[in-house]
Amino acid sequence: MDKKHMTGILVLAVCAVMATGAYAFGGFGMGQGNDAMRQALEANDIGAFREAVSNSITEEMFGHMAQRFETRQAIQDALEANNYEAWAEAIESRPKITDFVTEDNFERYAAMLEARNNGDLETAREIAEELGLPFGMGRFMNHPRGIKNGFGKNQAWQGIGEDS
Structure with missing residues (x-):
């Protein structure tokens, strides 16, 4: 995989984490955050955070x-x-x-x-x-x-x- 594609994938992943982080803390105008992400962050549990992030990305968001x-x-x-x-x-x-x-x-x-x-x-x-x-x-x-x-x-x- 060339550098351009790897960079794109990395940026997409970073965007997903940022988007879900904003969502976890009440971003996107939803008022309610994602409790699983918040709990994972509070517990400093990267595994739980990864799971919460992957579960929170909708097909629409990804698109x-x-x-x-x-x-x-x-x-x-x-x-x-x-x-x-x-x-x-x-x-x-x-x-x-x-x-x-x-x-x-x-x-x-x-x-x-x-x-x-x-x-x-x-x-x-x-x-x-x-x-x-x-x-x-x-x-x-x-x-x-x-x-x-x-x-x-x-x-x-x-x-x-x-x-x-």
Whole structure:
């Protein structure tokens, strides 16, 4: 299994743990948490926690996580291939970014993301300004590490218009 697939599986597992952790403590607006997860955490019992987590993941939750993974992977693949058409198709659920990124400036957008991935925030900020992208737009953009796109690769401004 290649590194990209292993990373995806690992991230999916982390998402599942985070989602179920939020659920265990009353997240997702349910008000009631998962008692088995809470008890396992209180008892510091990893085996019981794993069992509670696996029992709490619904088919619907898994489907949503798998769809998000597929979408993010399509976005990352399109960026790496410098393929505007594939990127535009992959981000159609987040149309606000297309207010700033067009086929004409897509290469600069990809360069901005690459600079961001490489930790060159100054270059990323300069390109963002050139594109008219407000620095800090999207979730966690004021955080020094930015948001994650492609699971493990920091991608500035990718989350613009994200539903969740």
